[in-house]
Amino acid sequence: MQRTNDGTPRRIVVISTGGTIASRWQGTGYAADASGDDVLATAPLPEGVTVEVRDLFNVNSSLLTAAHQLVLLRTVHETLADPGVDGVVVTHGTDTLEETAFLLDLHHADPRPVVLTGAQRPFGTGDGDGPGNLYDALQVAATVRDLGVLVVFDGRVHAARGTVKTQTLAADAFSDPSAERLGRVGFSRVDVERLPDRPAVLPLPDAARTADPEAGRGALPRVDVVFHHTDGDRLHFDAALAAGARGIVLVATGAGNATPEIAEAVAEATAQGVLVAVTTRVPAGPLAEIYTGGGAVDLVAAGGLLTGTLRAGQARIAVLAALLAENDGDDPARRTALLRRLLEGPVRAEPALATGSSRESAPLPARA
16 A cells, blocks of 8 residues: 555646547547546556646647646646645656656656656547556556656656657557666556666756747747758758757767768857757667767767767757756857766666665655
């Protein structure tokens, strides 16, 4: 039974944002329209857990903007400002869940868990996976601590960092192609198998306090993603700069390779103070400075930063977070150093602070 050490049930807040888990048939296709209460009503509750629902927005996650994500970030922080809350679950569409989870994790210093989940099959279907995923997410949110932001799907527990959607339709939608899962959940228990690597946590950015999805994309820094391929030239890279991008994620080939022409474009961009992160279209493995002739050696010399095992969506979030962290003037060197830390400088969580392994989970502290 999940209870705090004063004997009261653990209080979990579910923040509903839409997605397939809340999607119903609209005549030509599915779209999110079920409320958080409707979604919660489909799932059993773990014993010893009480749940409150907050409907934030109700959209398919392919429609999310950075403003939506910042509103969610603000809402999570406001929710955890209540010391009586023991954990947060966010129901979210799977298309961009990996980006939202990483943004929340970069700014999550609280020991209480924030768990994202969703579904691959729509609300109300007979074989729907949403109820089981929500039950598991509630179980995890009531059990673990000091693991940062988590993704719980199909009985698996994943760290936010590095976890991406790897299956378009299958139930086991998420994994980290470069690392093992964080743990698993089932039979009313949570087993934590490893600890996550996380960079030092960022404070809540000013933009999260004022974010408004109705204000349009121009209210936040533009960060574009440019994909390299055979016959690739600098056209799309230059178009991003012309559109006002303050950050660009270059999706390179192999361990981080492009062409001399692209390297020249990167050098011109970074000379203008534009942040350039270099990731790869290869699903797994780190980037490395091996090749010249437009390879990672030249891209790094031009001012590009390699993203380690982060792929495009999360690399873009890291760039955005570095841009939003500005609070004392326009300092390109400071922004670049911060982005390098977000991409390459994880620190390991303290083992004593994680719970929920094969031993019985430690109780949460008593509420004040």
